[in-house]
Amino acid sequence: MQLTFSFDLTNNFDMDDEVFLVHNIIEGMNLKFLDSAYSNKGRKPVVESKTMLKILVFAYINRKYSARDVEDACKYDLRFRWLLDNGKPPDHVAINRFRNKIYSFMDEILHQLVNLLVEQGEIDLKSIYIDGTKIEANANKYTFVWKKSILKYQEKLMQKILEYFGINKNLSSEDCKKLVLLEFNNIRNICKSKNIVFAYGKGKRKLEEQKKYEMLEEWLDKLNIYEKHLNILGERNSYSKTDKDATFMRLKDDHMKNGPLKLAYNIQCATNGGYIVDIEGFSNPTDVRTLTPFMDKLLKKYDTKINRIVADSGYESEENYLYLREKKINPFIKPLNYEVKKTRKYRNDISRKENMTYCKAEEHYLCHNNKKLKFEKIIYRKNKYGFKSESKVYLCNDCLNCTYSSDCIDMKNKTGLKRIYVSERFEELRKESEKNIITEEGITERLNRSIQAEGVFSYIKSRMQYLRFKHRGMEKVVSEIKLLSVAINIRKLSSKIKADKLGFVRYKEII
Structure with missing residues (x-):
């Protein structure tokens, strides 16, 4: 006879535990789309989709990221047993399968949670604090591909091809490939018409037709490989063969503080009220190129609510300023020269246009020696x-006999004449942003950015111990970090409930 026990699991842990909050929040969500994703060829799953999501979120709250760790928790942890309603626990295969199937829905799940927090007055979305960090990818660092090396090898091969065909002009890689392919097909037809049997092995002499055939075949293979690498690279400088979306970036986590190059993802996070509003991943290591695509996704969800963007100097560019102006969003971006302008060295540098006098009526600058730098021309630049x-x-045409020329003119300048470049549109946009950040409101916003945006990454890496991605590929990486964001937001809400400090949080400077 089998002996069974019946008891109430809720008596074994506190009623303010996160498990109840996870249960209530996910039960209140509209998650019908999970049922279709979780269907297993018409058979009823062992654990319902909502319950599986509760298990995953609660596992991430407790820093259990491995499917086997989650499986053990479902067997032996009373809180997980309560979520399962004391039912049969899923194994690690079912947990992993479910996690892989819901990755495409994590954006919607995080969106619903943020909307719930907005309704509860925890988030107002007026000010969005943006920052980025690098998180190491789950990739082999020795399976690297570098763009400069590929371009160098491609150029050498193309030169060899042009020499072989006796062509003096430069051709594109596509034209070179067509030329080699035409000759390869010609040689192959010759070999077929002569019934040539290719010789292989030691001591066997190859005919000239076979040598040409093999040489052209090798060239075609190499050209195809280089083209494939360059297509995967796109605008990037490197990638890993084990995770083609990962890029070599400088990380700050090395104990020697020397910023080692590691395969990683650039994770961009938008916060408000201490919560994660949205989070995305990028293969580009620089933050300045991520603002526009990140904001495009953010504005699709919360277009009418966002009033200002607060970010550090890594996001400053003319392109980003114009984008925010077009979207009618106030920029609170610290200029790149904001801190250095305060130094004595900067103020005493006579070579800088900021330390020269500008005469708007006559459109010229006056240098330290009262010599005129007259308007010469307008130039247009296009970045990559x-x-x-x-x-x-x-x-200035009067610099040759100037006593200050050594301090004013760069040594690399061969003409010996001072020339300065002024982008009026960029200067105007920069002044607008600087004017915003030096106000009392701007100082408060910068304080909140440093606490909230940077605090989230500190929480992810230190508190949640999430230092390296467990999955590969951009889609899985972004979905994984969104799942972690859901867990962090619920944990943050739980902490505020326990401390009886519910409500929107906006830090103010203590004087």
Whole structure:
């Protein structure tokens, strides 16, 4: 006879535990889409989709990221047993399968949680604090591909091809490939018409037709490989063969503080009220290129509510300023020269245009020696991403006998004449942002950015011990960090409930 016990699991842990909050929040969500994703060829799953999501979120709250650790918790942890309603616990295969199937829905789940927090007055979305960090990828660092090396090898091969065909002009890689393919097909047809049997092995002599055939075949293979690598790289400089979305970036987690190069993802986070509003991953290591695509996704969800963006100097660019102006969002971005402008060295540097006097009526600058830098021309520049900028050039023709020329003119300048470049549109946008951040409101906003945005990454790495991604590929990495964000938001809400400090949080400077 089998002996069974019946008891109430809720008597074994505190009623303010996170498990109840996870249960209540997920029960209140509209998650019908999970049922279709979790269907297993018409068979009823062992654990319902909502219950599986509760288990995963609660596991992440407790820093259990491995499917086997979650399986053990479902067997032996009373809180997980309560979520399962004392039913049969899922094994690690079912947990992993469910996690892989819900990755495409994590954005919607996080969105619903944020909307719930907005309704409860925990988030107001007026000010969005943005920051980025690098998290190491789950990739082999020795399976690297570098763009410069691929371009160098491709160029050498193309030169060899042009020499073989006796062509003096430069051709594109596509034209070189067509040329080699045409000759390869020609040689192959010759070999077929002569019934040539290729010789292999030691001591066997190859015919000239076979040598040409193998050489052209090798060239075609290499050209295809280089083309494939460059397509995967896109605008990036490197990637890993084990995780093609990961890029080599400088991380700060090395104990020697020397910023080692590691395969990683650039994670961008938007916070408000101490909660994660949205989080995304990028293969580009620089923050300045992530603001526009990140904001596009953010504005699709909360277009009418966002009033201002607060970010550090890593996001400053003319392109980003123009984007925010177009979207009618106030920029609170610290200029790159904001801190250095305060130094004595900067103020005493006579070579800088900021330390020269500008005469708007006559459109010229006066240098330290009261010599005029007159307007010369307008130049247009286009960066590698296609953005066009306009700059005015001012030139001084009376620098050759100037006593201050050694301090004013760069040693690399061969003309010996002082020339400065002024982008009026960028300067205007920068002043607008600087004007915003030096106000009392701007100081408060910068304080909140440093506490909330940077605090989230500290919480992820230190408190949650999430230092390296467990999965590979951009889609899985972003979904994983969104699942972790759901867990962090619920944990944050639980802490505020326990401390009886519910409500929107906005830190103020203590004087």
